[in-house]
Amino acid sequence: MASVTSAALRKRKTLKKGIQFTLMVVGQSGSGRSTFINSLCGQQVVEPSSTIPLATDDSVERDFRLREENVELEDNEGVKISLSIIDTPGFGDSLDNSSNFNIVTDYLKHQYDEVLLEESRVRRNPRFKDSRVHAVIYFINATGHGLKEIDVEMLKRLTGLVNIIPVISKADALTREELALNKKLILEDLKHYGIEYYYFPYDLETDDNETVDTNSYLRSLIPFSVIGSNQVFEVEGELIRGRKYPWGFINIEDHELSDFVILRNLLLISHLQDLKDYTHEILYEKYRTEALSGSGGSLPDHLTSQFNAEPSIKSPLVKQDPDASLQSPSLNNDTYLAREEQIRLEEERLKAFEERVQKDLLQKKKELMERERELREIEERLEREARIKSED
Ligand SMILES: Nc1nc2c(ncn2[C@@H]2O[C@H](COP(=O)(O)OP(=O)(O)O)[C@@H](O)[C@H]2O)c(=O)[nH]1
Ligand SMILES: [Mg+2]
Structure with a gap:
């Protein structure tokens, strides 16, 4: 009886505190990051660039930095999500972007280092905040030529470090055929350059049919297409986030036009925990092993082959196999x-x-x-x- 009560209390406590989730949004200026963040949260979290006056001093605008925003969201079942979003304004704006890449990867590694250090402490800090990034939404501009050099460079560095979710923004600017072609070319480039994105892992033997079906469907959508908007319109008495054109209006949540709703649901509801688990059990564990073995690259054979494998099935927990x-x-x-x-x-x-x-x-x-x-x-x-x- 007592155990039931304490379990229930524990549950209430986590619900009250909310589930912590951290996203990073990377993409070149103007790719639609801010608009996506606002659309995802259903509120204005960041100012879209169209409303920010152009800086007179060029160098100010071009300074690349990371900016964190915190939003409290509640899903339809009343579960609170404490969402941290790290935006990357100025990414890719300079001629030499190599320092941009390092700023991003250093940030991700630093969060792992903090956890590593906390784990090794004799006395834990009860107020420790785990700030590991659970997914990077990477915005790719549809060009009809697959990935740009800057995308390849950044994504290669992110490979194995964080869950990458590749996204094509502004899908409303593309015809159905153009979107299909862009998806195909980007996918080919991701494979060609050995970029490991989050591949919705499942295990045919241990996972139920629903998980297998859902995850294979999600795999087929990569890279996800999205349409974003900073405006809400009243349509037939309902408030709808959408975009207005001379020829009409589109609802950004329209399944026929983009994968936005699917992406939002998987991030904030269906795959939130999976992304967190994968970050902790696979990506962080890999980082930890490399960090503790010194220079990296000295991973034991059984781990090396595991991490270099195509992201096809759920890798077993490293810890589960002492x-x-x-x-x-x-x-x-x-x-x-x-x-x-x-x-x-x-x-x-x-x-x-x-x-x-x-x-x-x-x-x-x-x-x-x-x-x-x-x-x-x-x-x-x-x-x-x-x-x-x-x-x-
Ligand atoms: N057509 C269209 N325009 C978009 C979309 N998302 C953003 N934009 C526009 O693209 C411009 C840049 O967007 P913003 O979100 O500020 O890009 P950021 O620099 O990556 O943060 C703005 O004028 C947005 O209104 C979209 O899905 N479709
Ligand atoms: Mg922006």
């Missing part, structure tokens, strides 16, 4: 000792990692103290000057 290393070819003889040695090495690496972070922290503290000292000096000087003035 004996996997026993089967590893490099550990054929003295397996037990070899495992002990592995554990010892892993502990050493973890220690080195923590030391590195501690050193960083000390450095930051020193800098802070330095700033404070400077501030005090300035204050003292101002006081002195004020005193001299009043004595005059």
